[in-house]
Amino acid sequence: MLAKVPKNSEVLVVGSKQSAIDATLLLCREGHRVTMTSPSGELPAVRTRLIPGDRFPIDRGALMQLMSLWDPNDPQLDITRLRLKYLRYLAKEIKRLGDIPVSRQLSNSSSAIRRLEEEINISERNYCKWENSVVGFVDAINDIHIRDFKESIFNVEPEFKRKLMRYIASIAVPNARKVLRLLYNDNLCIKRGEVTAVEISHARVKPWKVTWEDDERRFDAVVCAAGFENHRYSFDEAGALIPDKEVQPQGSVIDFADDLSIRNPRTNEKENIWISGSATHLKIMTSSAVFLAIPQVRLAINELKRRILCSNKDGGVDEKIAV
Incomplete structure (x- = not known):
């Protein structure tokens, strides 16, 4: 550049x-x-750190209930009341992280410079407790989505989601x-x-x-620097894995299982191929984040070890796995 x-x-x-x-x-x-x-x-919002999600785990059930409230096709949907429910949920979650009132952890300024000044000050005074739940929140959303796949990751009212992403994609x-x-x-x-x-x-x-x-x-x-177009991946006629820059025949676009191994669309069987990072964008929120890619690789390694052990018990190591 x-x-x-x-x-x-x-x-x-x-x-x-x-x-x-x-x-x-x-x-x-x-x-x-x-x-x-x-x-x-x-x-983006300003933070001092990110910590592992298991330090402050998010209740999956409550989050799933929150996500179920958004239905853009419901003519009776009250957006104002819905956003209030979202805010109450977030306030309750942030309150678990410490005694600092939510209002003292955020800036409401409409000026970019003033908001940046205030958020730096909030972080430097260690008032920024919401940052401790960012990884746990993203982990919970991804855990829900990968098991109950829908086209829209984190299915909530769009404007609320846009504002929340300032904090999920915060800067140091x-x-x-x-x-x-x-x-x-x-x-x-x-x-x-x-x-x-x-x-x-x-x-x-x-x-x-x-x-x-x-x-x-x-x-x-x-x-x-506004992002990039994520590819879906497909198998071509020879069985090679390719990014689908062009429209592929229906049924050839791959899916992946909850252990991040590719599922062959023709056989519906798991392949000995794992993906991580931005390649997981279909089911993973903020898929390019380093804090997600590292545990994804660990998950793939553990699954690889498990399959090798299973192959040994069955009478020999699968050559494709060993490679």
């Missing part, structure tokens, strides 16, 4: 979450000035301080809005023309 950006450039970073922040910090470190944009214009205090310093020094600005068009010309200076709903600006470079 850095090699393709001319010196002292005006750069647009599309996105405002973790990937966008990483790109922004790298660009500003090299002397570029960055405009960060996203539909919400919101930065050191990076938050760096972002705040860049905002103070005018090396970074944050623009709220959805990009509607991007054009490039042959001009030497600021060849990229970017259009929002109500604005138009030119940049020397544009960096897309």
